[in-house]
Amino acid sequence: MRLSTLQRHMRESVKSLGRNGWMTFASISAVTVTLLLVGVFLVVMFNMNHFAKKIENDVEIRVHIDVTANNQDKQALRAKIEKIPQVKEIRYSSKDEELKRLIKSFGEEGSSFRLFEQDNPLSDVYVVKTANPVDTIKAAKKIEKFPFVHKVNYGQGQVEKLFSTLKIARNIGLVLIIGLLFTAMFLISNTIKITIFARRREIEIMRLVGATNGFIRWPFFLEGLWLGVIGAIFPIAAVSVVYYNIYKFFEPKITIPFFELLPFNPFMWQISLLLLLIGACIGVWGSMMSVRKFLKI
Amino acid sequence: MIEMQNVYKTYPNGVVALNDVSVRIKQGEFVYVVGPSGAGKSTFIKMMYREEKPTSGTIMVHGVNLEKLKDSKVPLLRRNIGVVFQDFKLLPKLTVYENVAFALEVIEESPKVIRQKVMEVLELVGLKHKVRSYPSELSGGEQQRVSIARSIVNSPKIVIADEPTGNLDPETSWGIMELFEKINSRGTTIVMATHNREIVNTIRRRVIAMENGKIVRDEAKGEYGYEA
Numbered sequence: 001m002r003l004s005t006l007q008r009h010m011r012e013s014v015k016s017l018g019r020n021g022w023m024t025f026a027s028i029s030a031v032t033v034t035l036l037l038v039g040v041f042l043v044v045m046f047n048m049n050h051f052a053k054k055i056e057n058d059v060e061i062r063v064h065i066d067v068t069a070n071n072q073d074k075q076a077l078r079a080k081i082e083k084i085p086q087v088k089e090i091r092y093s094s095k096d097e098e099l100k101r102l103i104k105s106f107g108e109e110g111s112s113f114r115l116f117e118q119d120n121p122l123s124d125v126y127v128v129k130t131a132n133p134v135d136t137i138k139a140a141k142k143i144e145k146f147p148f149v150h151k152v153n154y155g156q157g158q159v160e161k162l163f164s165t166l167k168i169a170r171n172i173g174l175v176l177i178i179g180l181l182f183t184a185m186f187l188i189s190n191t192i193k194i195t196i197f198a199r200r201r202e203i204e205i206m207r208l209v210g211a212t213n214g215f216i217r218w219p220f221f222l223e224g225l226w227l228g229v230i231g232a233i234f235p236i237a238a239v240s241v242v243y244y245n246i247y248k249f250f251e252p253k254i255t256i257p258f259f260e261l262l263p264f265n266p267f268m269w270q271i272s273l274l275l276l277l278i279g280a281c282i283g284v285w286g287s288m289m290s291v292r293k294f295l296k297i
Numbered sequence: 298m299i300e301m302q303n304v305y306k307t308y309p310n311g312v313v314a315l316n317d318v319s320v321r322i323k324q325g326e327f328v329y330v331v332g333p334s335g336a337g338k339s340t341f342i343k344m345m346y347r348e349e350k351p352t353s354g355t356i357m358v359h360g361v362n363l364e365k366l367k368d369s370k371v372p373l374l375r376r377n378i379g380v381v382f383q384d385f386k387l388l389p390k391l392t393v394y395e396n397v398a399f400a401l402e403v404i405e406e407s408p409k410v411i412r413q414k415v416m417e418v419l420e421l422v423g424l425k426h427k428v429r430s431y432p433s434e435l436s437g438g439e440q441q442r443v444s445i446a447r448s449i450v451n452s453p454k455i456v457i458a459d460e461p462t463g464n465l466d467p468e469t470s471w472g473i474m475e476l477f478e479k480i481n482s483r484g485t486t487i488v489m490a491t492h493n494r495e496i497v498n499t500i501r502r503r504v505i506a507m508e509n510g511k512i513v514r515d516e517a518k519g520e521y522g523y524e525a
Contacts, residue, residue, distance in 0.1 A: 201386065210376035
């Protein structure tokens with residue numbers, strides 16, 4: 001392709017945005033509204049996912065070792081636990097350490113537990129983590145049957161509930177985003193179809209004077225691209241500014257354990273790039289879908 | 298050169314537009330295609346630049362068999378054929394200059410050549426002083442001149458016109474016909490479908506008369522032959 005041809009396509013696509021003023025506005029608005037929704041959803045989804053991962057990673061199995069076990073038995077048990085394929089790490093915590101942890105976790109009131117320092121009723125513990133948090137339950141059930149295991153504790157009941165809730169939340173989010181994107185594509189494809197319908201004469205004449213289909217497609221391709229990219233500007237700015245302020249305002253104040261927002265710096269760049277990409281894709285896709293039927297010979 | 302052999306065309310709705318049409322048009326000829334509405338004139342003409350494909354039969358244009366021409370090569374065929382319509386088909390948002398230049402831009406001619414050729418051809422049709430006007434600011438005759446300028450700007454060997462004077466008053470029509478004669482005198486083949494008996498009977502050229510999809514008469518320096 002000649003450079004002058006590319007320039008022409010560029011010029012034509014930009015001119016056409018101006019000529020079809022209201023339709024351009026409508027298309028860009030469609031992209032903007034959609035990307036705004038998608039942007040908010042993405043931010044919530046990613047943060048929720050981040051939050052969920054943190055909780056999941058905190059899930060651990062506490063294997064209480066029977067008091068009758070001697071050192072050799074403990075070693076044997078450790079070896080057995082390590083052999084379970086899902087197990088990622090195992091840490092030993094003596095009963096004295098466990099007591100200290102307990103005292104600490106109760107804060108000021110914890111000092112009353114010091115009474116037990118003379119005669120510690122707790123048992124030694126193996127703290128086990130699995131590579132994939134979802135395997136916790138399976139691993140715990142296996143460990144339970146090993147000899148010299150007094151008790152296995154992994155937050156029975158709550159963990160199962162947590163995992164199923166997270167799974168549902170993720171799936172709902174994903175379905176919503178996909179649905180939203182599809183709606184946007186059809187909206188844009190329809191708006192551009194109207195602008196192209198108004199220009200079917202132009203396409204007809206182009207074909208009459210011997211323009212190739214590729215040549216005819218180019219300005220429309222670029223126009224779709226501009227629509228998508230311009231439509232993405234506002235959502236990117238809005239989502240970034242709002243997130244920046246939320247992050248600045250809430251992050252120091254959040255005291256709920258596990259809950260932290262994704263830091264602004266890499267996260268917002270990723271979201272912005274993603275929105276820009278989605279915008280460009282739906283713009284181009286919508287435009288190409290609409291021009292297709294006018295190119296049949 | 299255009300050559301058709303036993304061409305049939307039946308539209309999907311069952312209408313038979315062409316019924317065994319065979320014809321030969323030599324390079325440089327000036328041919329009128331006449332006949333009542335619905336006789337198949339437009340279909341006959343559309344076959345030549347492959348806007349329509351025949352149901353059966355062969356069509357050769359400049360030695361190219363249109364039946365075997367791939368869709369992707371159709372644009373190349375059309376660069377050698379100029380087409381003029383009754384309703385001009387100009388782009389209302391482009392100036393006279395841009396409308397004519399359009400035909401060269403889409404075949405990726407260089408800007409320098411475009412400028413030169415467009416001005417040349419606008420001078421030929423007598424509209425050099427209106428390059429910056431928009432179609433809505435021109436009379437019907439002037440618009441048709443722009444459309445003719447566009448059809449010949451890339452020097453095609455054939456110009457096909459579908460009732461080019463259909464929307465014009467008699468006086469303006471004569472001006473347009475003069476222009477076609479001028480183009481024809483430079484060696485360009487002209488195929489023109491028309492309802493204008495006065496023109497056909499005055500500027501005597503080959504006449505192909507069609508009725509019900511058949512060629513019923515084909516004579517050099519013929520007459521219109523129908524009662525108006």
